[in-house]
Amino acid sequence: MGDGVDSVSTFFKRDIGLVSKPGRYLGIEVNARHKPLSTPGTNCVLVYPDVYEIGMSHLGLAILYEEINDREDSMADRAYLPWVDMQELMERKGIPLFGLESRVPLGLFDLVGITLQHELTYANVLRILSLAGIPLRSAERRDSDPLVVGGGPGAYNPEPVADFFDFLVLGEGEEVIHEILDAVREWKHMGKKDRRGFLRRCASIPGVYVPSLYRVHYRPDGTVSGIEPLEGAPLPVHKRVVPDLNEKVKPRRPPVPLVESVHDRCSLEIFRGCTRGCRFCQAGMVYRPVRERSEDLLHGWGRELVSATGCDELSLSSLSSADYTRINSLAERLSEDLERKGVAVSLPSLRTDSFSVELASRVGRIRKTGLTLAPEVASPRLRAVINKELSDRDLLEAVGAAYREGWRKMKLYFMVGLPGEEEGDVEAICGLVRRIMREGDGGGPPRGLRLSVSVSTFVPKPHTPFQWARQISLPETARRHFILKEGLRIKGVTWKWHTREMSYLEGVLARGDRRLGPVVEAAAREGCLDNWSEFFSWERWRRALEGYGLDPAWYVERERGEEEIFPWEHLSAGVKKSFLWEEYLKALRGEPTPDCRFADCTDCGACDGKEIVNRLAGGGR
Amino acid sequence: MKRLLVKYYKKGDAAFLSHRETMRVLERALRRSGADLVFTSGFHPRVKMSFSPALPLGVAAEAEYLEAAVEGEPDLEEMIKRMNDALPEGMGVTSLQVMPGYMPKLSRWARYGLYRVEGGGGALHLCMRLDGEGGGRLRDALQLLKERLGVEAEAVTRVGIYASRDEILEENPGKVYFYHAGKGELEEMEDSGAG
Structure with missing residues (x-):
């Protein structure tokens, strides 16, 4: 591990003071385990593909960090996506992305674990691999390259990024990680030969999905005609579940962020x-x-x-x-x-x-900064569609109770674009907000209440009853935002909306297939941090989609039929497709x-x- | 209620923690020290504490101070031990004392900072006021050192915080340059002749 490590340590001596908030890169957090890499052991680095302040708040990786580090034969370091100034400096100085605690380049670990929490971090995943100098595609990696492993909710449809992972884990990680570590240890002892054979062996671990062991067939119209498992790979891959959580009590001593994080x-x-x-x-x-x-x-x-x-x-x-x-x-x-x-x-x-x-x-009792409630929709009809039992009265009572308890700042979350939504349902949001400002204090106006209304665009997600539904188009979203803009001009009320194109991109990727792999790669070459509005660029993505002849509207705005074979058909989250279909029909009937x-x-x-x-x-x- | 004066150092990588981040880790360490802390009142109670003036990013420190209020009889030895277990690598508590009633508040006496500037194979001492004229001044002082003495700073450490210039000379016999921000001048501080 010569050069990389030396150059990182020189970088810290000479250059770390040049970047913003260097505290993000020091790796000296309280409770950091600082286990050294070792040749016989399994060396892992857990990556959150967004900045430190977001990644350090993530519970899942804190659990795995402890599971791995508690084993004598393994260690886990941590890494996050550096902020743009640090990315540029590292590239200029030829510094590969490194584990925060060990300062060892990611390419020298045995396993790089990346969590997929949100579609808008997919370009970040590729950015991380390229900063680390790890070949992007699983097919291009040699035996000595790290295993790139994915997990988190994104693993339930990782198809747009499937080519970049050697394998992914479906479901809860605290049991299966040990089966994986055992397999990696054995492979390492055998000299890390025959990577494909090793991946085949991993595919036999329940919950492990090896994308290269499945061939996807498409119809001329672009829909999937079949997903074919190769070399004895299981069909479907079932998610892992820990039956009794009283037996899994972690983290006990999580690393504490040095720099203020989003959920501090x-x-x-x-x-x-x-x-x-x-x-x-x-x-x-x-x-x-x-x-x-x-x-x-x-x-x-x-x-x-x-x-x-x-x-x-x-x-x-x-x-x-x-x-x-x-x-x-x-x-x-x-x-x-x-x-x-x-x-x-x-x-x-x-x-x-x-x-x-x-x-x-x-x-x-000792802290009353702000209260957030999520009614999601405002009309009884849509409440029946989404199966969220709630009445205006419940909401008014909740607001009234909060007001009496002293809250003067409240935040309400709503969604637009749900299946079956009409303009009247959007207007109902304005009506409900007006009613709160009129009667929120037990029938009277809640004086001094500041209400922040946050509106997101509904994005249909795999493994939900709405996986068949269409997502609204950009003009349809703009129309709804216009109604809200006009209707929410109320004293004491401010409203915020999700960037339309961000939700649209989320829609493309959420139900995307493997044909999007090169698109993600192309978009990531030109930028990342898509969940940061200052860096997001729909144009960059639109161009990339066009370059590969793919129409975003086909992914986003198309309602799927009952017979549709989804790109994630081979991945099971436990809940049956027939149940979800029944739920979809019930939703449409209210x-x-x-x-x-x-x-x-x-x-x-x-x-x-x-x-x-x-x-x-x-x-x- | 008792006032505690905590003396700590911050070196190596920890020098790259901002003032705010340093306060956070010290607050957390205090919370883990076992002492019965006093909190501020209001909606968002905080540990009642104050700090010596901010260090610029990248500057190490050998003797910084933190003042905190506690109830009861704190076990100082135990507190030091527990705080040191709860601080990041590169930071540590060197002493902890109960402040006598006559001792002024930290913000009252922390007036002068003494810095060791290493560069060009040697080291010299630089002193400047910590209160008053605003931030960015250490950088100005270092620039002046470069212009006047040809010393390019490679590593800077704040070695101590003092109430008066005399106090510095008593403790640090040898040549000390004083940076006079108002005049934009460096002057040699008089050696008291001791030692």
Whole structure:
């Protein structure tokens, strides 16, 4: 490991002071493990393909970091996408992207693990590989190159970036990582020969998807006609699920960001999965079933996290934290213990009802910065479409409760472009906001309330009931934004919208196929950081799509039929396609599907009826 | 309530932590020190503490200060140990003392900074005021050193913080250049003749 490492260390001596916020690149975080790379061991680097401030807040990688570093035969370092000034300086000085703690170039690790959290980070993935000097395509990598491994929700349809990964992991990583590390260790002991044979061996590990072992066939119209597994690869690849989360208690000592990060707090993951069944929500489909951790375990673990990090906020995280069956008691116990230490307990994902607001207020006694509620839509008809049970009254009561508890800044999230949406449904958002400003304080106007309305464009996601639906076009989105712009001129209300073209690109990539690989590569050559509006350029992507003869509208605006073979047909998130199709039809009819925690099983396919089932801390179904 | 004076250093890579980032890691270390901290009141309570004046990015420090308020009888030895376990590589607490009642606040006495400037195979000492005339001044002083003495700074370390110039001369016999920002001049500080 000669040159690369030496030049990185010279770079730190001479040049690190030239970049903005060098704290992002130092790797001296409290709780960083600093395990050295070793020849017999398996050397991993975990990469978040966005900047440090975002990547350091990510819980999934913190879990894997600890799983890997707790093994004697393995180590894990961390890397993020450097900010643009650092990227330029590194390129000018010929410094390859390196692991933060070891300062060893990524190309010298055995395994480079990259999480796919969002479509708009796909160009960043390629940027990271090219900064590291690792061949972009799996097919171009030699035996001595690292294994490039993907994971995270993007792995449920990684097809637009499938060519760049040696393999991906579907589902939860804390068990399968050990099976992978065992396989890599064995391969390394054998001298890292026959990379393809090794990938074939990996494909036999449940949850591991090796894209090069599947051939995709297309019809002349561009739809998939079939996906053919090669050399005995499994069909489909099933996601991994940890049945009992009480047996997986990590992270215990996560590295603490040196530079202020987007979620500057410690996360205590109270449960995984959500069965509310909102039809647009990919997380609610793919993370099933619901698995709550025990209250006593969480109580002790939460206090441990605070004392291991010195953080001033403990966030009770999950997809819908007020749903945790023992939430009242857990939140009370933790806030009682932690309040004296100046540590706030917070609930990041609130339900839109007064129960949640009152709960948030009780536990968050010492901090009231802002409250976020997500009604998503404003008309009863669309609520039935998305299966989100909520009335104007619930929302008004939630706002009223928050107002009484002292909140003067609130944020509401809405979506436009849902299946079956009409102009009246968009106008209903304005009407609802007006009503809040008129009657939000128990029938009267909530004086001094500042309401921020945030509007995103609905993007249909794979493995959801809306995977067949069309996404609205750019002009249709502009029309909706115009209605909102006119209708939300209300004193005390500000509104923000997602950049239309960003949602459009997200739509192309979310349901994209492998033909987009070269497009992503071309777009990434000219730029990255697409989720940063100052760097996003639809033009760059439009040109790249055109260059390969692909029409973005075909991916985004086309409603798929029942018989459509999806590009992700060979990947299973547990929930059955037939269930999702039924849900789609019910959505179009406006019929509800109850939550299986409180009503009958919906036979969605996520449980196995034995080990993998809903597990609630407070008992019950 | 007692006032604690924490003396710490920051060197190596940690010199590239900004003032804000340094405050964050010190606050977290204090929270982990086992002491019964005093918090500010209001919606967003913070640990009650204050710091010696900001160091420019990249400048190491041998003796910086932090003042914090605690309740009860703190176990100082234990606090030092725990804080050192909770600080990033390159930072550490060297001493911790209960401030006597007559001792002025940190912001009152932290007036002069003494810097060791290494370059061209040698080292010299530079002193300047920390309060008053605004930021960016260390850079000006280094520029002047280059112009007047031909010394190109390769590494700069703040070795201490003092209340008066006399205090510096008492502790640091030898030649010290004083940067007079108002006049834009370097002057040699008088050696008190001790030692």
